[in-house]
Amino acid sequence: GAGVSQTPSNKVTEKGKYVELRCDPISGHTALYWYRQSLGQGPEFLIYFQGTGAADDSGLPNDRFFAVRPEGSVSTLKIQRTERGDSAVYLCASSLTPIGNEQFFGPGTRLTVL
Amino acid sequence: SQQGEEDPQALSIQEGENATMNCSYKTSINNLQWYRQNSGRGLVHLILIRSNEREKHSGRLRVTLDTSKKSSSLLITASRAADTASYFCATDDSGGYNKLIFGAGTRLAVHP
Numbered sequence: 001g002a003g004v005s006q007t008p009s010n011k012v013t014e015k016g017k018y019v020e021l022r023c024d025p026i027s028g029h030t031a032l033y034w035y036r037q038s039l040g041q042g043p044e045f046l047i048y049f050q051g052t053g054a055a056d057d058s059g060l061p062n063d064r065f066f067a068v069r070p071e072g073s074v075s076t077l078k079i080q081r082t083e084r085g086d087s088a089v090y091l092c093a094s095s096l097t098p099i100g101n102e103q104f105f106g107p108g109t110r111l112t113v114l
Numbered sequence: 115s116q117q118g119e120e121d122p123q124a125l126s127i128q129e130g131e132n133a134t135m136n137c138s139y140k141t142s143i144n145n146l147q148w149y150r151q152n153s154g155r156g157l158v159h160l161i162l163i164r165s166n167e168r169e170k171h172s173g174r175l176r177v178t179l180d181t182s183k184k185s186s187s188l189l190i191t192a193s194r195a196a197d198t199a200s201y202f203c204a205t206d207d208s209g210g211y212n213k214l215i216f217g218a219g220t221r222l223a224v225h226p
Contacts, residue, residue, distance in 0.1 A: 031212065042202050042216030043157070056213060089155065099212060102147060107156040 002026070004106035006092050012112045013082055021077040021109045025094030032075050033103060034059075034067055035091040043091055049075060082113045120203060120220040128225050133190040135220040137203030138183075144206045146179055147214070148188050151200045160188075160201075193224045 005024045013019050025032050031050055035043035045059040049069045057067070064082075069075040079086055089110050093103040121136045137146070145164045149157040163170045163179045163186070170177045176189040190197055200221050204214040 033213070035214075035216075040218070042204075042218050043214075045213050045215065048213055091157070093157075093214075095212060099144075101212065102159045102162050103212065103214060104159065105149075105157040 004092055004094055004104050006106040006109050008109060009107065010110045012114065014114050015082060015084060017082050019079050019082055019111065021090050021111070023075045023077070023092030023106060025073065025075070025092070026104055029094035029096050031095045031097060032069060033093045034075070034077050035093065037089045037091055084113050087111055087113045120201070120217040122220060123218070124221045126223045126225065127193055129193060129195055131193055133193050133197070133222055135188045135201050135222070137186045137217055139205045140184065146186050147204045148177060149202045149204060151202065151219070157202065195224050195226045198222060198224045
């Protein structure tokens with residue numbers, strides 16, 4: 001079956017612009033996670049959805065970042081007023097249930113803010 | 115913040131040799147997972163070891179977990195050039211919903 005997909009694969013934007021990053025999880029996976037990975041570092045947790053609700057958004061760096069998952073499947077990560085420091089690879093992962101299961105990662109979206 | 119720390123940061127070996135990577139973490143866990151990443155993009159899950167397990171095998175991979183020392187190791191036997199990648203350990207948030215906390219990774223280079 002299809003894995004986790006993310007679009008776009010690359011996004012270049014200018015400082016101050018708004019961007020949306022999309023994640024399509026594996027069908028039937030109830031848990032969805034967003035991570036951000038800077039060069040040379042491991043991924044850092046941003047937000048976790050169980051179904052439609054954001055169960056933990058403690059990793060979002062500030063209120064410019066927001067994510068939704070309105071129907072419990074596809075999720076969109078939204079970044080307002082982008083800054084150069086937002087440049088990173090944004091990774092999405094899903095798991096069948098949130099407890100004790102492996103997470104399947106998408107290929108990521110590389111965001112570059114000029 | 116990152117919980118896990120991998121050691122070494124970089125490892126260079128010849129094909130056929132074994133590669134050992136270590137991971138240390140700070141807080142109690144439910145399980146620990148190892149992932150591989152090629153070219154800075156998607157992560158591939160390798161193996162999950164639960165906190166009540168001490169050793170696990172999968173093909174050429176062997177993972178150990180010592181919860182008393184808060185450490186884990188990943189051994190890749192008979193390495194191949196295709197094993198060249200970054201390897202990350204990730205621990206879950208013991209609050210129970212599998213929020214992963216990654217280390218900075220070990221960059222493995224296997225030379226033909």
